[in-house]
Amino acid sequence: MSAAAVEHPCDDEPEPMLVTANHLTEQLPGYRVEIIGGVITVAPPPDGPHANALTTLMIPFLAAGLHNDETRVLQAIGLWLPGGPEDYAIPDLAVVDADFDEHLIENNCYDPAVFRLVLEVTSSNYNNDLRNKVTSYAEAKVPAYVIVDRRHSRIHVLTVPAGGTYDSHQIYAPGQTVTLPESIGAEVTLDVAALVKAGRPRG
Helix, strand or coil, rough: CCCCCEECCCCCCCHHHHHHHHHHHHCCCCEEEEEEEEEEEECCCCCHHHHHHHHHHHHHHHHCCCCCCCEEEEEEEEEECCCCCCCCCCCCCEEECCCHHCCEEEEEECCCHHHEEEEEECCCCCCHHHHHHHHHHHHHHEEEEEEEECCCCEEEEEEEEEEEEEEEEEECCCCCCEEECCHHHCEEEEEHHHHHHHCCCCC
16 A cells, blocks of 8 residues: 655644544545554555455464454554554554453554554555554564565565564565464464465556
């Protein structure tokens, strides 16, 4: 999804950034509005191959039994971020504790402590996923962050959050498989070639 920064309205008493973000969400149905590092970003609806890659990704998570009494596999669930007073993100996919709904913080966003893994499938905003969100998710201490980088046909797996980064950053190419950390609740293996193919636009 391509993301564009949105500037704060300029008046004597500007409205809170969260209010601006919610107004944009109402005005732009289907778009994803987030506040990352104190900056509002707006991403248009994903293309078909993005959605195809996301569904293809869900299959091994569901097959591993992660949508159960202990964990849930969810798309587009809000994650409240500690990096700023109004920061939040909406990852494409997440594995969360099953009692996540008891940990609502604000604005339909949940405590990062319930997130075991977040996953993003890139579009033209790949720099946001590979930079700003790395910092934000690491600061939130999300144990694992997976990026399906459609632009470069590879998968990034980031683990061991430390400050504003991850101590481990592994990159996988087509022909390889990715085994995710069992700390998410089960062993999940991803086929890089299949995911790259699912997310590739035709033509």
